[in-house]
Amino acid sequence: MATDKVRVHYRGTFPDGKEFDSSYKRNQTIEFPLNGVIPCWTEGVQLMKVGGKAKLTCPPAIAYGSRGAGGVIPPNATLQFEVELVAVSGK
Numbered sequence: 001m002a003t004d005k006v007r008v009h010y011r012g013t014f015p016d017g018k019e020f021d022s023s024y025k026r027n028q029t030i031e032f033p034l035n036g037v038i039p040c041w042t043e044g045v046q047l048m049k050v051g052g053k054a055k056l057t058c059p060p061a062i063a064y065g066s067r068g069a070g071g072v073i074p075p076n077a078t079l080q081f082e083v084e085l086v087a088v089s090g091k
Contacts, residue, residue, distance in 0.1 A: 002035040007087040048085040
């Protein structure tokens with residue numbers, strides 16, 4: 001469910017392969033409610049099982065759109081994520 005909290009490891013890249021973020025490099029998973037992230041993650045992570053890995057390609061319409069994010073992600077960027085679902089809570 002979109003209200004579940006999930007714990008993931010992930011790596012985010014642009015289509016050219018340039019990495020813009022990685023929880024693996026920080027050696028620290030992140031936890032968040034599924035309804036508190038970009039729609040691409042809300043939709044994609046709900047389909048995963050704990051322990052599973054997925055590659056998500058997020059077009060701007062379901063990523064950060066025309067606003068971009070944090071000075072790192074430009075407007076209208078397509079993003080790619082490798083996501084590993086570590087845990088789900090809230091069920």
